[in-house]
Amino acid sequence: MAIERQSYLTRRSFLLAGGAGLLAAVPLARAGIRAARHPDEIFLSASDGADGRHFVTACDLRGRELFSVEVDTRCHGVALHPSHPGRAIVVARRPGTIAYDVDVHAGVIQRRLESARDRHFYGHAAFSRDGRVLFTSENDIPRSQGVVAVRDAEDLRVLAEIPTYGIGPHELLALPDGDTLAIANGGLVTDLADGKQRRRDLNIPDMDPSLVFVDVRSGRLLEQARPDDHFASVRHLALARDGTVAVAMQYEGPETNPYPVLGFHRGGSAIETVSAPHELRVRMQRYAASVCVSSTGVAAVTCPRGDTVAFFSTNGDLVASHEVRDAGGVATIAGGSRFLVTTGLGEMREFDARTGLQVADPERIAEIRWDNHAVATLRG
């Protein structure tokens, strides 16, 4: 299944040649700065090739592709197993029906998971903290209601299904208590009859997005928090050490309202949006793709429409922002001291997780378009 992209062949042989010392002077002149940098860390992300084919790709932090496995459909989120850093579930983007169980160290797809009849995925999954179950966010198609399938982590069989108390669930977060799942309910009904390319949303005027906390054993709703504007579709989540949940949103209301699409939930029923200067809010273009919180308590949010990456402290204050074209994935690396940001132009950039300042030059693989989400793990 590991089909190599034609266009990578030349680059790969170039790298091999470089390793053999032939062309070493060219890359090392630049690579010297970062040669010692977290050499064991790699990241995994869905990607597209320049020719539109779809892949799951692993890459090291120096921009060297480790493998690309071709997949049938464009993928989105990556769920890393908490105790097996070589195992990840990569989910087709909504409204896909396929997920892939990837052996990151071997560079192969071990298994292909299909959603049940009358269900489709929403591009995200998460393992429980103990690694024994996998949660997938899904659509109960006949009822157009969100559900989470609770699956055996070994054979991926559905053990139970719990409601998300909303429509269009997206990213999931297994909280450290082991019992609670945080779920982003985007609130949008996708028109499935329209095919998978142009995903029409049918209920924007009535959308009711929320962040919910659900007891995974009983399926009971523990808490439901709504943004202060019902057009703010709650899509992506990240957890801070103090339990604060960072909430990345996509604003479906009037374009003339530069809604700040990052908020924090600190308990209770409110999602408090960040205090960003008006100019930055306009620049974010009402659309966040991915969010990540470092151990230093800084949240990074990517805004590909606005070509912006912004960093906020979890109390909501702006730390830094940068123009980064088509910024998509963001992950913590180097023990949480840095953020990795990937882009649709094939770039990999690193930022200091405390200051939000860019560190080192960006790497780039021109043939790759990184999808919205990246997850860091360790080499095998």
Place this chain on the structure above:
Amino acid sequence: MEQHRFDPHASRTDVRPDLDGHPAAVNYGAAPPRGASARSGWAAGIAALVGAALMGLSCGGGIGGGQQGSLPTTQVGRSSRLLEDLAWTALLPQYQAMTASFGTLDDAIAAFCDAPAAAGLDATRAAWRSAMESWVAASMFQLGPIAEDNRALRIEFWPDANNNVPRAVEQMLVRDDTLSADTLARQSVAAQGLPALERLLFDPEADALVEFTSGDRAARRCTYARAIGGNLLGIARAVEAAWASDGGYATQLASAGRGSDVFATREAAIDEVVNGLFTALSASRDDRLAGPLGGDTAAEAKSFRAESVWSGNSFANLAASLRGAQAIYDGRAGFGFDDYLRASSRDALASQITETFASLQAEITALPVTLAEAVQDEDLRPRVVALLDHATTLAGLIETDLSSAMDVKIGFNSNDGD
């Protein structure tokens, strides 16, 4: 395509559209009196206010138009002028044309239903075609007020893979509840718009005139048609007002990077516009041509997928979609992307895109039958395939050549919607 040397601001006070989506007259003089006509006078009044607002916005800055009659000399100046003219000269008139044609349609429905007769049905059908085409032209720009409140889907729910429109129309006809423009606005989007009205006016299963005059649901049919007409006009007016109002979308687009709440920079606005144009052209090609072609042979044709299949208006819609796209590209009489390209010594590309639009229009005009018939006809089908190929060429010119010339990246994650 800049055809005139004129003060770019003074001209915007009176751009009165005709029914097929083109400004019939560009009057460089004073605004017409308010209420000059029931439908367009209001729009012209707003346009006058907007013209005044724009003067304040870009005068004195030395950018975006600058000296009267001269082309902007800097890149910043060209970008500003491009966005101003896109907003005021290319797009706002398109929405004004839509309001006017929806108004004519609403009037035609009223006249026909007051005294149903063959001539009235013909007039209403003709008004429907004009309304459809003005909408399709406007629909090629998908940003801004049209994206709110499900407006685009409410005007035209299509593609309709699940036959939602016929079912919704059926349901609306058998019910006896109160039905007005306001109550219809809260019903299923499939019941609200131009395809639903098309179903009534060009009923594929019955004689529409008989149904409107003596059918057992004749009265309901008229009540429903009137509600659709009023609902459509309400949407068009709301969209136009949201564009033309003080601080509205035209101002937001024109003032990108200069205080706009929507676009932080000119580049961001141009990026969105070019991405949007590519997206609209690709979707139009896929839905309007690839869908009905079905597979590789005439036997695989899916003629039922053609847009406006009941009225047979598919090719006219396709032509309108290209006119709408071309307006975004060349800015009509204003400073468009073609002018920008020429000012950047990319004359060949500018002409190539313009010529591709023109040859597509000529190919459409030359087809003697409806799209639904053409895709099933062994002899004519290759010409539809050629249209598809040339539509792909056009989308490619926007995606690759125009975006590279404008330093725009066709987004990957930014177009994802996830």
